[in-house]
Amino acid sequence: MNVIAILAAAAAGFVMGAVWYMTLAGFWLRALDIELDEKGKPxxxxxxxPFVVSAIVMLIVATMMQHILTSSGVEGAGASLVAGLGIGAFLITPWVAMNYAYAMRKVxxxxIDCGYAILGCGVIGLVLGLF
Incomplete structure (x- = not known):
């Protein structure tokens, strides 16, 4: 287990989330029906x-992704990026979409959330593949 790779990948996934949600903050807040003030702030x-939970979750995801990539013989940045995108798109996204459908969340x-799952896992895979 490469602890440095896991920490770097988790940090990259966290930063990707910060950029993603800052960029889409207005859409995300409206999709959650959060009451906003006159400046558009909650x-x-x-x-x-949520930030503490996110950091812990990024460590868990990066650790498991390293295990999956290593066990599967996936090597290199490109292959790890594609594997990460696949994990996000075909493992995480369907599960989140199913839960949101039952909870009657807005499409x-x-x-937004599944887009982050896909890109976040892609970034984590990319960083893990660089080590």
């Missing part, structure tokens, strides 16, 4: 808990 107080929320 009226409710924020919490650091836009599914698209």
């Amino acid at each position: 009226k409710m107080e924020g919490s650091y808990a 836009m929320l599914t698209v």
Whole structure:
């Protein structure tokens, strides 16, 4: 297990999420039906808990992806990127989409969150493949 690769990949996945959700913040907030103030900011107080959970989850995902890539003989940045995109698109996205359908979440929320799952796993795979 390459701890440096896992930490780097988890950090890259976390940063990818920050960029993704900052870019799509307005759409995401509307898809969640969160009440906004006159400046377009959520009226409710924020919490650091989601960021802590996200960091822990990125470590878990990066660790498991390294195991999957190693066990499957996937080597190199390109192949690891494609494998990561596949993990996001064909393992995580269907599960999230199913749960969101049962919860009657808006389609836009599914698209945004699943888009991050796909790209985030792709970035994690890419970084793992660089080591």
